[in-house]
Amino acid sequence: MPGLPGTQTGRGLNSAGIIGFHNVLDEGLRGDGLGSDGTALTALFTALPSAGGVVVLPPATYNLDSSPSVPNNVTLIICAGVTLTGAGALSAAAGGAILDFRNRLTVTGGLTLAAGTNLTSDSGTVAAVAGAATLNKQSGTITTEALTTAAAADYTLTLTNSVIAATSRVLVSLDNGTNTTAPVYVRLVTPAAGSVVIIIRNAHASSALNGTLKVNFLAVS
Numbered sequence: 001m002p003g004l005p006g007t008q009t010g011r012g013l014n015s016a017g018i019i020g021f022h023n024v025l026d027e028g029l030r031g032d033g034l035g036s037d038g039t040a041l042t043a044l045f046t047a048l049p050s051a052g053g054v055v056v057l058p059p060a061t062y063n064l065d066s067s068p069s070v071p072n073n074v075t076l077i078i079c080a081g082v083t084l085t086g087a088g089a090l091s092a093a094a095g096g097a098i099l100d101f102r103n104r105l106t107v108t109g110g111l112t113l114a115a116g117t118n119l120t121s122d123s124g125t126v127a128a129v130a131g132a133a134t135l136n137k138q139s140g141t142i143t144t145e146a147l148t149t150a151a152a153a154d155y156t157l158t159l160t161n162s163v164i165a166a167t168s169r170v171l172v173s174l175d176n177g178t179n180t181t182a183p184v185y186v187r188l189v190t191p192a193a194g195s196v197v198i199i200i201r202n203a204h205a206s207s208a209l210n211g212t213l214k215v216n217f218l219a220v221s
Helices: 037-047
Strands: 021-023 053-057 061-063 074-078 083-085 097-100 106-108 123-127 132-134 139-143 154-160 169-176 184-192 195-202 213-220
Touching: 037 053, 037 061, 123 132, 154 213, 169 184, 169 195, 195 213
Parallel strands: 021 053, 053 074, 061 083, 074 097, 123 139, 132 154
Antiparallel strands: 097 106, 139 213, 154 195, 169 213, 184 195
16 A cells, blocks of 8 residues: 655554554654644544554654544554644544643543453542532542531532543542441532532431531543
């Protein structure tokens, strides 16, 4: 299969000799912020065999003069240190995927975890004071102050967290710390830019809460 003009002539081995991996700087992209890198990336995708492959954007500045779409059976890896300029944008078609390592890992195109797979996030712990806590982590556990929330009443916890955006999905679960009153459940979770408000209901018919709760969260962008 012919290569792009001015580049290697094959599609099997890249310059490092790894079958199926394609460094875009070997394939016609300039990476200096001045070239038509969006157009060249689309041409590379078109030239790949139907079996697909892995295309790597190494650290450089790429001018997206157009909006390339990662096709079926192709994974595009964006390395840390990459800068994208221009009016274009990257996307993934059905069966294609983008792994973006520029900040934290962002997966476009779906992620399936096999049975038994462990997913680890940047995590931490903090103690709340007067219904407020700060923890700038993707996930974590907040230990509340000793609560005396009345039966059928709510406790409101405000978490300040720079990871959370207004569009984030924040998953919350509860464990008892020193509290023994039950049932207790999460009634409402409201994310905002840089924070989330978690409302917890004491659902007991007559007893107040009598200790701490552990509030576990995971923020998903």
